[in-house]
Amino acid sequence: MKVRPRPADTEAKARRQRAVLDERTCRMICPVAAAMVGVCLTGIGLLRVVASVRGRETIADDLLSLDALLFLAATLASYIALRVQSHQRLHGLERIADAAFIAAMVLLTLACFVITYAISR
Structure with missing residues (x-):
């Protein structure tokens, strides 16, 4: 005899699965976004060096x-989301x-286009 899950059990299971998925998303965003802050800072530093050598400023460092x-x-x-209980x-x-x-990420792509065309000219 096959036992059918009760609607309350199915709903609770779905909530638990959503919470696990949400936590996994936050666990991925947190370190990647933190690393991207470092990438932006490196880009700003490199643009400052190029600007001092060439004597030309671009808007790219402001975008970064x-x-x-x-x-x-x-x-x-994402970090705070991992810490809350609600x-x-x-x-x-x-x-x-x-x-x-x-x-x-969209803004970073835009900054890449600005950097490419500003430095190559």
Whole structure:
């Protein structure tokens, strides 16, 4: 005889699976975003060297500094999400971390285009 799971059991299992997925997402965003802050800082340093040698400023270092702030926001949101106990807060902080991370990656791509075309000319 096959026992069918009760709706409450199925719902609780789905909630646990979502929490595990959310935690895994936060665990991935936190170290990657933190490393990307370092990448942005390295890019700013290199652009400063190029600017002092060539005597030309670009907007790319400003974009990278803004980008570092977005990556920092993603890092902090994902870190705090890992520390909270409430599922509502976890989901809200995860959304913030996702949005900040995606916005930072788009801005980093834009900064790469600016760097490529500003330095090559």
